[in-house]
Amino acid sequence: MFLKTPNLLSCLFASLLIASGCDHNKPPQPTLHPDLETHFILISEGNSGSARVRLRQHMDTHGESAQPLFLMGLSYHKEKRYIKAVQWFEKSAQFDVPTTQYPPTWHFLGWSQYYLGNATASHEAFNHYLMLNPNEGDSLFGLGLLAMEEGNFEEASKLFQQSIDVQQDLPKGQAKSKARLADIREQQGNFSEALQLYREALDLDPDLYEAWYHLATTYKREGMEEECNAALEMYSVTRTRVRPDLHTTRFPE
């Protein structure tokens, strides 16, 4: 029933997720039906409105099913309109038997709920996805953030470590979790381990600008002024390169 998604589509999917604030580097599993590839590409290119029109046409013709409903949700997720995204993801999630479901729905439902500040619903969605795909590092990362929001560093540390362990082939995913683990160590006063983890995170992903920033502040705490200034410079340069939009002057989206 499902065909392998072309490599181009995987790349687009990864970039879409990163742009949406969800640095997930894997293509959706299982892959999308080829009839929906155009819709997905439209979403990834920022043409969410056009994608929604076509998705509605698709559902008028073929009836509602998990994948087009998921893409409807994804089109709003891409626009950072998370309440609308949740509505569609939840419709997609009603197709919850293995023959009809589309598992990434729960992962994105988890992130949409997170961005709406709905911790409990976010937990449930991430956990549901992990039941279907226990090796999904980005859902583990999301659960780690939720644990941090609760001040539960022990649980957060476990989750970030699990996220690292299951993402051995995904350096960017590992890097994010290592940086969060480093943040926990920093908050616990273990600056030497924090420094080590920030360095490891940046070895894995030199574009992780927030890690450069935290590395700088940790150096400063350790009295390493020269290293601090160098890391701050790297933060500024990297942030400008990776997120030029952050340097525009507007209300943050």
Next chain:
Amino acid sequence: MKWWLIGCLIIVGCDEGNSISAISNIKFTEVQTEIASTVCGADDPTQILEVNGTGLALFDFDNDNDLDLFVVNAASLDDFTSGPGCRLYENNSTTNEIVFSDVTEHAKIQISTWANGVAIGDVDGDGNEDIYITCHGPNVLLMNNGDGTFRDTTGSARVGDQGWGTSAAFGDLDGDGDLDLYVCNYLVFNPLSPPARARYKSQSVLGGPHGMIPQADVVYENLGDGTFQDVTTQWGFATTPSFALNVAILDFTGDGFVDVFVGNDSMSNKFYVNTDDSKTAFTEIGLHTGVAINGDGAMQATMGIAIADVNGNQRPDIFTTNFSSDTNTLHLNDVSGFFDDRTMKYRLGLSSRSMLGWSCGFHDFDLDGDEDLLIVNGHVYPEATSETMDSERAQPMSLFERDSRGFSKHKDDSSSTVFQPHRDRAAVFGDVDNDGDTDVIINQRGGAVRVLRNDAEHTNTLTIHLHGNQQNPRGLGASIHVLLNDGSILSRWNHDGSGFQSSASTPITVAVGERTPEQITVAWPDGTSQVMKIVPAQGTFIIQQLKPTASQQ
């Protein structure tokens, strides 16, 4: 199997963590007053000038030991100079009723241009609080004559900056005893050529600040003769112009002299510290100390500022409110000189994502010995709905109670009007009815001014009045540290600025409950400090600044 178990544990943990505090002692009642509604452009704003609303000030203008109210008013885009005017209300409350009487005409206050914010300080050290009003256009200084009237001395004092003033604050920046002035400017806006509409979350919205030109802030030195001079460049404040919305002046670094924190919209915040003995050489170190951005390395849209010692290390921490779909931010002031983003740890992050926050304040609303947090909210875009922007235009205030794990959202009593959604912007905090607890006055963007009377069950409270030196009689910029008999230290800062476009020059209230205050240490803004070892267990305590000794001079 293993994953099932982890999932279950996480869900259990989450439910516990998100539970709303079942027992709450914070009790507000909205009371009716004669305070007139405010205006800030059209009901549905079409230009950025209309979105920020107007400020409030709580201060004792007539020295009768209660808090009077100044309400800032704007105008309409059609006629910038003919608004309803700023209003002054005298506090005539009784033990049973909060009453404000409009005395604007008697006070000879005639400001009907487009005004935004207000700062309060005794500019000439005559014991009477003066008013500085930020406007879109020349700002205004109203000197208090001491007889219930004010006179406009803007021209002679040379403080009529022409920018789009938002917030302003008085503080003794150079440590010479008198009150200098920091004025935040936002951006260049011409109503005749407004910016094009923009897009936010795929919706067409009013334009700005993206693409607009930020205006430089202005710093004025008080020369002590009724005049000021612009020392922005001379003292090191001439950094890259930013969209400044708020400022707080107090000693953040613990070196005995005041520093300046500036909250900017959509740009890095700024943090100026005194860097040499002359006390007039400030350096901007926001990025190097962690307070310019949040823990994700991102700039935010800072509107409100609140100051408190959240982690009990006797240093002022900084809480800022931000845009919707972002989180508010708590920066803890570490002894190493760093400000760490600990928003998540104190559970103030996720709960703010649907809110667009403005004024905020840490106060011990339930008089249980720790400071709670109140934030007023409201979206800038009239198009805002949950469907379109994950955030409603009118929003309820957010009230957090301090607990052992950080902050817990206060249980919303839906039968009360207190938590009804509004388009709020400004709020000031103070004991309006002189009953020992902290009341709240809120100004929405164009609409009724609401008074929330605090009905906390009373416990032992200590109300501290600071009497500073002659040039700074309210001791603005001072820090107060109350040592209790259980060894804990409650720290407070008496400063102008923060909130949002507002000022609350009020006495310091400290609830001690069953504990006994053993010692109070005051660090004055001129670098001197004094320790009081004989402290009453409750009631009003006046602390007079001692004259510096020869060695201190």
